[in-house]
Amino acid sequence: MPAETATAEAITTAWRAESARLVGALTRMTRDVELAEDLAQDALLAALEQWPTTGVPDNPAAWLMMTAKRRGIDHFRRADNLRRKTEELGHARTGGEGEQMSDLDAQVDHIEDDVLRLIFLSCHPSLTPESRAALTLRLVGGLTTLEIARGFLATESAMGQRISRAKKTLSEAAAGFELPTGADRDKRLDDVMAVIYLIFNEGYAAAAGEDWMRPDLVTEGMRLARMLAALAPDEPEALGLQALLEIQGSRISARLDEHGAPVLLEAQDRTRWDQLLIGRGLAALQRAELLAARGRPVGKYFLQASIAAQHARAKRAEATDWRQIAILYDVLAEAAPGPIVEVNRAVAHGRAFGAGAGLRVLDDLDANALGDSPLMPSVRGDLLERAGLHAEAAEAFTEAAARTRNEGERTVLQRRGEENLARASSSD
Structure with missing residues (x-):
């Protein structure tokens, strides 16, 4: 790999890993989030200018922090507030450019x-x-x-x-920048x-x-959830959120086929699920369960993670414990009632107790509860298909396809509608 490319990758990696810590520390020091971000961006620009020549420092975080602090001091000097703001910046050292960055670990507190x-x-x-x-x-x-x-x-x-x-x-x-209590x-x-x-x-x-998916947002969501769980390790819901996103994120590579078409959960090749992410998710869920056993309250993320874990533990779609999932959805509906939970509960009941049971759950829900979302007609179409009512299923899938704004989802829904229409026609 060329040296310039390696340096550029090192800068990108350092920034992605350290930007939150950098902006957070600078916000605490300056009490100004916009200024803090500007100072952090200045440090990033300095790295882009200097690291290709000087090399990547041993402690990138300390280098970026010190550079940002220096820029902050310059800013406040121009504003004639050097003494007061320098104290808020933690009496940052202002030595020459030759100062050894390896000695600056204490600056990142x-x-x-x-x-x-x-x-x-x-x-x-x-x-x-x-x-x-x-x-x-x-x-x-x-x-x-x-x-x-x-x-x-x-x-x-x-x-x-x-x-x-x-x-x-x-x-x-x-x-305020203080943590709420x-x-x-x-x-x-x-x-x-x-x-x-x-x-x-x-x-x-x-x-x-x-x-159909945007993997960059999936990855960022998992990273943020992981970070929050690490920062609040005594919160079962934070651990539940991490578990939920890690387990769901494990399916990303299996959610598209070789042509880029969406693949639904039950048809996915489970050997393509990321076992590292599943392991992380189940470990986070286990920690949440231990906290729950000690009396810590749990909620919708913990319960959704418990549902996701049922899928993760099933080696084949046929081995999924839908009865346990249905029970968990019943609990979730009590803990966090809402139309999306009810629609998913209909799916679970349809798998566990037959399509008719799922349709009864769906029928109890206001038809306009989700507005123009395609979720309700798509689930109704699936349940009608399982009940052998192909003409009605085709109509439901067609309605769902007309509602969605996502091209990948529309392709799946249109295909299922056409398949059910063909089955209905062949049975006439």
């Missing part, structure tokens, strides 16, 4: 708390869920505005404006997990566009 603070700040209640997701990807995920825009099918300028407005909103709300912490933790789940789901089954 409070790292884990800073990242957790940054996640909570990105999910401030004054922001909309969409802005929370974009800001989390930007500040915590280290993604560029263009990468985020591509993931959510927006223009780069529109996404840049959304992120800028989010930062302005935080400033106007005088959002008590009930406020529990509420904000729910918001944090919801944003990470949103990011993952948008990648796992894209709401619109030509691609």
Whole structure:
């Protein structure tokens, strides 16, 4: 590998690994998230300029932190606030460029708390869920505005404006960088997990566009969930979220065939599931179970992870314990009631107790509960197909295909509709 390419990859790797810690620490020091990001970006530019010549430092995190602190000191000097702000920057050393970066480990302090603070700040209640997701990807995920825009099918300028407005909103709300406590912490933790789940789901089954999945968002969602679980190891729901995303993420390579067409869960080649991710997910779920056994409360992510684990443990689709999954969905419906849970509960009951049982669950749900989402008619089509009612199934699949904005999903739904129509015609 050419030296320039290796250096560029090292810079990208260091930035993706350290950007959240860097921005988090700088936000704590400056109390200004926009300034903190600017200083971090300045450090990244300095690395791009200097590392190809000087080589990758032994401690990239310390190098980036010290460079950003120096830029911060220069900023405050120009603002005539050097003494006060230098103290807030932790009396950063301002030696010459020849200073040994290997001696700077002590400069990177409070790292884990800073990242957790940054996640909570990105999910401030004054922001909309969409802005929370974009800001989390930007500040915590280290993604560029263009990468985020591509993931959510927006223009780069529109996404840049959304992120800028989010930062302005935080400033106007005088959002503190301290970790919330008590009930406020529990509420904000729910918001944090919801944003990470949103990011993952948008990648796992894209709401619109030509691609059925966006693996970059899947990977980022898993990484953020892993990070949150490490930062809050006493929270069963955080561990449950990690378990859920790791197990679901393990299926990515099996969700498309060799032609790029979507493959549904029961038809997937399970030998292509990522066993490392499954192992991580089951380990996280086991830790959550131990906490639950000690009286720690669990909720929807833990229960969904328990459902995902049933699929992961089945070597073949036919070996899936659908009765246990149906029981878990019944519990989930009590813990976190909602139309999406009910639709999935209908699937589970249809597999465990027959298509009629699934249709009865679906019939109890308001037909307009999910608006124009294709989920309900697609599940109804599947259950009708299993019941042998192919004409009705074809109609349901056709309706679902008309509703979806995702081309990959539309292809699957149209094919199933055509197959059922052909079966209905042949039986006439």
